[in-house]
Amino acid sequence: MENVEKHILSTKELAIGYGSKVVAEHINFSLETGTLCGIVGANGIGKSTLLRTLGGFQSKLGGNIYLKGKTLENHSPSEMAQKLSVVLTEPPASKNLTVQELIALGRQPYTNWLGSLSSMDKDHIDQSINAFLLNDLRNAKCHELSDGQLQRVLIARAMAQDTPLILLDEPTTHLDLYHKVQILKLLQQLAHQNQKTILFTTHEIDLAIQLCDKTLILDGVNNPFGAPCELIEQHCFERLFPSEMIQFDAKTGTFKVNK
Amino acid sequence: MSHPRSYRLSFVLISVALCLAVVLNISSGSVSIPFSATLSGLLGKPLEVPSWEYILWDYRVPKALTALLVGGGLSLSGLLMQTLFRNPLAGPFVLGISSGASLGAALLLMGASFVSSFASLSFVGDVSLAIAASLGSFLVLAVVLIVAQRIRDTMALLIIGLMFGSITSALVSVLAYFTSAESLQRFIFWSFGSVGNLSSQQLSLLAGIVILGVLLCVLSIKALNAFLLGEHYAQSLGVSLKKSRLVIIAAAGLLAGGITAFAGPIVFIGLAVPHLTRQIFDTMEHRILVPAVFLYGAILMLLCDTLAQLPNSVNVLPINAITSLVGAPVVIWLLVRKRKMIF
Numbered sequence: 001m002e003n004v005e006k007h008i009l010s011t012k013e014l015a016i017g018y019g020s021k022v023v024a025e026h027i028n029f030s031l032e033t034g035t036l037c038g039i040v041g042a043n044g045i046g047k048s049t050l051l052r053t054l055g056g057f058q059s060k061l062g063g064n065i066y067l068k069g070k071t072l073e074n075h076s077p078s079e080m081a082q083k084l085s086v087v088l089t090e091p092p093a094s095k096n097l098t099v100q101e102l103i104a105l106g107r108q109p110y111t112n113w114l115g116s117l118s119s120m121d122k123d124h125i126d127q128s129i130n131a132f133l134l135n136d137l138r139n140a141k142c143h144e145l146s147d148g149q150l151q152r153v154l155i156a157r158a159m160a161q162d163t164p165l166i167l168l169d170e171p172t173t174h175l176d177l178y179h180k181v182q183i184l185k186l187l188q189q190l191a192h193q194n195q196k197t198i199l200f201t202t203h204e205i206d207l208a209i210q211l212c213d214k215t216l217i218l219d220g221v222n223n224p225f226g227a228p229c230e231l232i233e234q235h236c237f238e239r240l241f242p243s244e245m246i247q248f249d250a251k252t253g254t255f256k257v258n259k
Numbered sequence: 260m261s262h263p264r265s266y267r268l269s270f271v272l273i274s275v276a277l278c279l280a281v282v283l284n285i286s287s288g289s290v291s292i293p294f295s296a297t298l299s300g301l302l303g304k305p306l307e308v309p310s311w312e313y314i315l316w317d318y319r320v321p322k323a324l325t326a327l328l329v330g331g332g333l334s335l336s337g338l339l340m341q342t343l344f345r346n347p348l349a350g351p352f353v354l355g356i357s358s359g360a361s362l363g364a365a366l367l368l369m370g371a372s373f374v375s376s377f378a379s380l381s382f383v384g385d386v387s388l389a390i391a392a393s394l395g396s397f398l399v400l401a402v403v404l405i406v407a408q409r410i411r412d413t414m415a416l417l418i419i420g421l422m423f424g425s426i427t428s429a430l431v432s433v434l435a436y437f438t439s440a441e442s443l444q445r446f447i448f449w450s451f452g453s454v455g456n457l458s459s460q461q462l463s464l465l466a467g468i469v470i471l472g473v474l475l476c477v478l479s480i481k482a483l484n485a486f487l488l489g490e491h492y493a494q495s496l497g498v499s500l501k502k503s504r505l506v507i508i509a510a511a512g513l514l515a516g517g518i519t520a521f522a523g524p525i526v527f528i529g530l531a532v533p534h535l536t537r538q539i540f541d542t543m544e545h546r547i548l549v550p551a552v553f554l555y556g557a558i559l560m561l562l563c564d565t566l567a568q569l570p571n572s573v574n575v576l577p578i579n580a581i582t583s584l585v586g587a588p589v590v591i592w593l594l595v596r597k598r599k600m601i602f
Binding site: 056057080082084085086088090092093094097098102105108109111113114 | 480481484485487488489492496497498499537544546
């Protein structure tokens, strides 16, 4: 039990899916404070479903999810909001919000009934803005931002929510290599310096191997979980895709196209 | 969010504009009363002509108050719907909410006489009219919202709203076909829209409904701001989706339904005013938008009513004609100028 308490997020024999259709099962992992963890897997294997289930947006089909040792279902909406923040693939509904307004919304779990910001809230907002290099964009509207900038704003909002756990659904899609690395570097920094536990889904397996502390490989059957080097030694990445087209090179930690 | 202080000047200006609009509205009418006399009358001084006093206090002041409540309330209802549906084109009229209120009112005004032609219309009281219209708008709002959960496409949602509008107006036509001339006339006049002719009892009931709607709206400000990010984000911020959605719908339905019951289906105010307001108050923060939209709507409605009053003439134009003439070009102008209305 003590072991469970120490971990921010852990799952036990978790099964996910829609209605009666199981997408993936036997998902077991647990994350300690200050860990950056990537979820990798083929398209349609249930990465986003897993993230939505962990975020409480859809119900699990079996097993258990523990947030700081307490099951996810036993959390009230406001308790959840102070433990877990999310960055989703869907853009914000209103693109007319300014960067600062959007990030300030992250403070909602702590503000009064009208949403007035205290000086502590403002400090958190300023810290997030500075950490994600958004100072020059403070008053820009979201529809004026590039994809990379908007992604940074959304992550800064999650940081301002000041939760021990942050879930991100494909934070690097639609970005070029430079901005992918920038986002992942910032996430790594957030995890290690601010002691946040960060879990994100991604298709950038080589980048995840280089930057993450832990990796969850979702294959729907065994779902191996561990440090990237351990998983490479156990040949877990080789089984990720059918081998006739691409092959994993354990020396460099990247996939190579078969010639 | 951005500092409310920076909008203080705008709020002062818009409040002054509201006072001016009220005075302008009161000083114009079929009987010409000098502007100075109107002012001194409003300040509580006795007037030279006794009939002026009667006109002023028993007709024009209640009418101005009604216009103020109707304009502010409808605009607020439009703001709530635009945020709830995350759609810049949502509004009480576009989504068929006003048609729902019309159906409720029609069922009461015409259906009652249709069911029992013996029963006099006297039992069709103000309260029952307000309830019937509100129920009608709640019904359509609820159906549109259920459909909105299934259909994410906003254009499809608007078309569905328009279709509901058609269905309800078709039902109204069927009712009209079978009803007596007397009740039909009553309904037709109601459907032209009017902010005059409210008894003090009706006015206080309307005020009560609008105040209740505004209160529910103020209680929802935090949730409305969270909804700007989308429903999933709102949920992750600790907003109870079901409860907040219910309160917002109740407020929007109460405002649109209650107002439509007393003033008739008034078009375009609910749709256009939130956008016009954002031309001055360039923010999405509902703590600022809610009061600003109410004030702006009140001003616009007072001005439309003043125009409808045709200075020094006995004729009064239907208020709906004026709000359409003012509102429709505004929406076109916004669309052309901004290419698309960014919500």
